[in-house]
Amino acid sequence: MLYEINEKALKLESEGKKIIRLNLGDPDMATPPEIVEAAYASIKAGKTKYSSSYGELRLRQKIAEIHGVKAENIVITPGSKWGVFASMFLTLKGDSNVIIPTPYWTAYDLIAKSLGVKTKLLRTEMETGWKVDLAELEKLIDTNTKMIILNNPNNPTSKTMDPQTLEGIVKISNSRGIIVLSDEVYSAISFTPTKSILDYGTDSPHILSNGFSKTFTMTGWRIGYLVANKLFIDNITKLNQITINNVPGFIQDAALKGLEHRAEITGSIKAKYKQRADLASKKLSVAGFKFTQPDAPFYLFPKRDGLDGEKFTLNLLDSGVAVAPGTSFGDYQEHFRISLTAPDEQIATALDKICEVTV
Amino acid sequence: MLYEINEKALKLESEGKKIIRLNLGDPDMATPPEIVEAAYASIKAGKTKYSSSYGELRLRQKIAEIHGVKAENIVITPGSKWGVFASMFLTLKGDSNVIIPTPYWTAYDLIAKSLGVKTKLLRTEMETGWKVDLAELEKLIDTNTKMIILNNPNNPTSKTMDPQTLEGIVKISNSRGIIVLSDEVYSAISFTPTKSILDYGTDSPHILSNGFSKTFTMTGWRIGYLVANKLFIDNITKLNQITINNVPGFIQDAALKGLEHRAEITGSIKAKYKQRADLASKKLSVAGFKFTQPDAPFYLFPKRDGLDGEKFTLNLLDSGVAVAPGTSFGDYQEHFRISLTAPDEQIATALDKICEVTV
Numbered sequence: 001m002l003y004e005i006n007e008k009a010l011k012l013e014s015e016g017k018k019i020i021r022l023n024l025g026d027p028d029m030a031t032p033p034e035i036v037e038a039a040y041a042s043i044k045a046g047k048t049k050y051s052s053s054y055g056e057l058r059l060r061q062k063i064a065e066i067h068g069v070k071a072e073n074i075v076i077t078p079g080s081k082w083g084v085f086a087s088m089f090l091t092l093k094g095d096s097n098v099i100i101p102t103p104y105w106t107a108y109d110l111i112a113k114s115l116g117v118k119t120k121l122l123r124t125e126m127e128t129g130w131k132v133d134l135a136e137l138e139k140l141i142d143t144n145t146k147m148i149i150l151n152n153p154n155n156p157t158s159k160t161m162d163p164q165t166l167e168g169i170v171k172i173s174n175s176r177g178i179i180v181l182s183d184e185v186y187s188a189i190s191f192t193p194t195k196s197i198l199d200y201g202t203d204s205p206h207i208l209s210n211g212f213s214k215t216f217t218m219t220g221w222r223i224g225y226l227v228a229n230k231l232f233i234d235n236i237t238k239l240n241q242i243t244i245n246n247v248p249g250f251i252q253d254a255a256l257k258g259l260e261h262r263a264e265i266t267g268s269i270k271a272k273y274k275q276r277a278d279l280a281s282k283k284l285s286v287a288g289f290k291f292t293q294p295d296a297p298f299y300l301f302p303k304r305d306g307l308d309g310e311k312f313t314l315n316l317l318d319s320g321v322a323v324a325p326g327t328s329f330g331d332y333q334e335h336f337r338i339s340l341t342a343p344d345e346q347i348a349t350a351l352d353k354i355c356e357v358t359v
Numbered sequence: 360m361l362y363e364i365n366e367k368a369l370k371l372e373s374e375g376k377k378i379i380r381l382n383l384g385d386p387d388m389a390t391p392p393e394i395v396e397a398a399y400a401s402i403k404a405g406k407t408k409y410s411s412s413y414g415e416l417r418l419r420q421k422i423a424e425i426h427g428v429k430a431e432n433i434v435i436t437p438g439s440k441w442g443v444f445a446s447m448f449l450t451l452k453g454d455s456n457v458i459i460p461t462p463y464w465t466a467y468d469l470i471a472k473s474l475g476v477k478t479k480l481l482r483t484e485m486e487t488g489w490k491v492d493l494a495e496l497e498k499l500i501d502t503n504t505k506m507i508i509l510n511n512p513n514n515p516t517s518k519t520m521d522p523q524t525l526e527g528i529v530k531i532s533n534s535r536g537i538i539v540l541s542d543e544v545y546s547a548i549s550f551t552p553t554k555s556i557l558d559y560g561t562d563s564p565h566i567l568s569n570g571f572s573k574t575f576t577m578t579g580w581r582i583g584y585l586v587a588n589k590l591f592i593d594n595i596t597k598l599n600q601i602t603i604n605n606v607p608g609f610i611q612d613a614a615l616k617g618l619e620h621r622a623e624i625t626g627s628i629k630a631k632y633k634q635r636a637d638l639a640s641k642k643l644s645v646a647g648f649k650f651t652q653p654d655a656p657f658y659l660f661p662k663r664d665g666l667d668g669e670k671f672t673l674n675l676l677d678s679g680v681a682v683a684p685g686t687s688f689g690d691y692q693e694h695f696r697i698s699l700t701a702p703d704e705q706i707a708t709a710l711d712k713i714c715e716v717t718v
Contacts, residue, residue, distance in 0.1 A: 002598075024409065040399045048390045051578045052385065078437060078603050085602045093475075110601045116452075133596050149683045168544075220408045220607050224439075241362075241443045242469045244603065248579050248610070 001310060002106055002328035008314075009322040020350040021341045023322040025155065025298050027217045030267055030274075036214060038257035039250050044357045053240035054233070056116035056227070062259050063225055069202045076247050079187050080211030080224030085111050086179050086236050086243075087207050087226065088147065090118040096146040099322055101132050102330030103301065105155045105183070120145070121330060126292060126303055130159040133169045139174070147179045153186040155192060156301040156329045156337040158277075158294035158323050160187075160194040170200045180206040181274030185224070188215040188262070190296040191277075214297070215266055216258040218295060219337045223255050276340040276347055300338045302324035303328070307334045316357055317345055321350040361465055362579045364672060368681040372512055379709040382681035384514065384657050386576045388631075391624055394575060398609050403485050406608030412599035413592070414584070415611045421618050423585055428561045432587045434596055435611060437603050439570030439583030444470050444542050445595050445602075446566050446585065447506065451476040455505040460491050461689030462660065464514045479504070480689060485651060485662055489518040493527045502530070506538045506611035512545040512553060515660040515688045515696040517636075517653035519546075519553040529559045533652070539565040542581070547574040547621070548629050548656040550636070553632050562588060572657070574625055575617040582606050626669035630658035635699040635706055646714035659697045660685070666693045680709045 002023070009019050013161050013336065055076025060164050064071045077083040092098055097118040103285030104121075112119045114279035120140050124130045137148075148169065153160045175182050182197035187210070197206050226236060242244070258265060275292045284291060309325040313336055316323060324336030338354070340347055361382070365502075368378045388441070413419065414435025436442040442681060447470050451457055456477035459467050465643045469480045480497045483489045496507075507528065511520045532539050541556035546569070556565050570583030585595060599605070617624060636653045648661035666683040672695055675682060685694030697705055 026409045030405055032401075036407075037401050039402060042391075043398060047579065048395075048577065050385045051579055081604055090435075100508055107601050114598065114601060172566050220410055220605065220609075221699055222405065222604060222607055239473065240474060242466050243441055245477055245581060246579065248581055251607070343423065 001313075001325050004325060005317065005322060006125065006252070006315060007318060012317070018320055019317070020342055020346045022347070022350055023324045023341055025214070025339050025341060026219050027341045028343050029217050029269070031217050031221070032258070032261070034261055035218065035254045035258045036147050039254035042253035046093055047253060049249070051246045051248055051249045053237045056249060056256075059252045059256045062256055062319065063227075065285050067198055067208070067227055069198070069227055071266065073159035073202060073227050073233060075226050075233045076252060077224045077238070078225060078244050078247050079213065079222040080183065080209050081107055081213075082182060082244065083209040083224050083226040084181065086239050087209065087298060088112065088115060088153045090232075090235055090239060091147050091179055095144050097144050098147040098149060099137065099140055099145060100149045103154070103326070103332055103335070104149075104330055105151055105154050106328055123331070124292065126157075129292060130157045131156065131162070132165050132169065134137070134165065134172065134239045137169065138172060141176055141178070145178055147181055150180060150197070152182060152184055153190050153296035155186070156299045157292060158296045158299045159210060159292055159299070160190060160192055161194045166195050167200070167299070168199075169198070170206070173206070174204070181209060181355075182206065183209045184215050185209070185211045186296045189266050189287070191270065191274055192295045194295070202227070205229065205232070207232065212255045212258060213268070214263070216255070217269070218255070218258070221254065223251050229304040238338070239283070270297070273340060276299070276344065279337060279348065280340060280351055283351040283355060299338045301329075301335050302338070303335045305334060309333050309336050312336060312357065316354065319353050319357065321353050323354070333336075360672075361581070362667060363554060364661055364676065364681060364683060365587075367676060371676070377384060377679055377687075378676070379680045379701055379705045380468075381701055381706070382683045384573070384577050384698050384700060386573070386657070386700045387702050388576050388593045388628070388659050390580070391617070391620070392614045393618050393620055398613035401609035401612035406463050406612060410606070410608045412596045412607060413639060414603055415615075417610060418611045418615045421615055422586075423617065423624070425556055426567070426586055428557070430590065431453070431593060432561060432586050433608050434585050434592045434599070436582040436583045436585060436599075437606050438572065439542065440466055441603065442568040442570075442583050442585040443467065443540065443542060445598050446568065447471065448472060449591075449594055449598060450538055451505050454689050456501070456503050457506040458496065458499055458504060459508045462513070462515050462685070462691055462694075463689055464510055466685055467508050468661060482689070483518075485649065487658075488651060489513065489516045490521070491524050491528065493524065493531065494549065495529065497531060497684065500535055500537070503533070504537055506540055507532055508540045508542065509556070510542045510700050511654035512549050514545070515658045515683070516651060517658045517660070518546070518651055518653045519551055519654040522554045526559070529556070529565070532565070536570060540568060542568045544573050545655045548625050548632065549609045550629065550633055551654045551695070553655070557586060558600055561586070564588065564591070571614045574621070574628070575614070577614070579615070580610050580613065582610050592595065599677050628657070638707065639699060639710055642710040642714060657699050659699070660688075660694050662694045664693060668692050668695050671695060671716065675713065678712050678716065680712050682713070
């Protein structure tokens, strides 16, 4: 229902209605000007030709330096979503299945379906801090389980995984020959430090997916990357050669500029989202919603007992606020997701309406 | 061996050796300045957010107008290669097979292999003007044949398909329930008029793949499109949603600017390549090579009886000229492909070396 709400919001807007859009993870801020100017300079310098399906070496080296790996462990992708799809495409075939903790980002499940492979959902609950139960995980694994997908910090809960649980998952995966695909697109702007899958070795079969969209307000530019062992990176590159070929050279130069300024850029982005998250937490608490404190931008995933999330979302849209129903992220009827990606005053107004509708 | 030659050329260059690169279809000219400026203006205007997986409506409308179809028949892709992959991904499963006339663009075969589907090659010969034999085509078809891929004008021969043969292929496909995927990326700058798959109806199951790379010297920008029936376009869009998401909005604005200036831009590009093709034809004829006159940019696919094309290509590289061996395009040992995508004086020098080495 995520896309349905978005289409309805677009339709209402086209009819002249003002909608405050808190339904997508697309930041309201502009891409930082130094990144924009780097793109333009690069186009003018002629970085508009076919280029390497691995990505530009300078960008790969910079990313490798940040993660403490080698450039050969990096491939540049047109958005982190492509990295997820490509990893699943190469890993999951025929009878294999993939385990996904819920609530989850819809794309994981849709990709599995498009590949004709089975998804096994591992439910987590707000009441236990969205913690993965390792015993439950072990019960779900069978001989056809080839991958576990983690989203850390998580969309929609903004919860980071505690180190013990992450280590437990890695141990189980290693002992059963399962690849962990860890989507960490929110980690660089996380409020609290997050353990990465890379902390458990880089010669492993595990894969880190990351992107520039959230960290550098570059959603529409489509640039991300994977970190994995050299063989896997080589195989992704071969897939790139017959699909997307390359991320435009000038977009890679723009991303590199972002990395060079990352301390300032992420610092100000984090501060902005922390402020918004604090405001939202306060208002939602007063109104009696239950939720876990966000460890990272941009989302809150509040619950009210007995709420019909889809009906609530549709009613709210009629009063000019778009959010996403909990059912878009798994079987979470009583939840909804707020994305704090609109100007501050709009967020304040929207929160008041959210609190009104349900009280 | 296409990629191997390219890697070797890059290596020689990195060692300080001058290589004239006629091995790839990447034009030496710059992207036209009006396209570059349109991209920059669009980035500055904030077209850097997530956008529609169908593509921007204005661009789709313009393309629809050019092809005489509706905007609902158009989806924007990150390069025409993605359009080909996505079409094959959605059409070819399990036991199905795809027929590809040879010589072919390597990617078709590699994509089929990546999907685990069988390729049936339909050989054409220079001596019969690279014509597809319809009786041979019918013999190749079985109940699992789901697709025929045409490349019209063809890479590497630069030959356009005669209308009778194209019509014959469409008739056979229609009667056997086979989808024709027609890759026409060279058609807008073809020297001779080319029939399009769209001339045989737009409500058909057939698919046109096209791009901006060759027509507007935008290879590295990665933008192309598919034209097909609405249902198929909707399905490609769903695949886009879980893979590439969207082509950057500012790249779509740049492409739109190209279409608005297409008469001037394609006129001057065509004239330039016609001049190069005439020069190459003259020199190669004098040196005794056999080939068909190119109907379109950028390639010539000459033959010499008894030539070991791979050995020839490697020797030529040692004397500073990179071309592609015929074996990169199917079983064409005695051929090689010259790409006329370098500055004129380099092409003249390279042709002299090509003629020397083999005389």
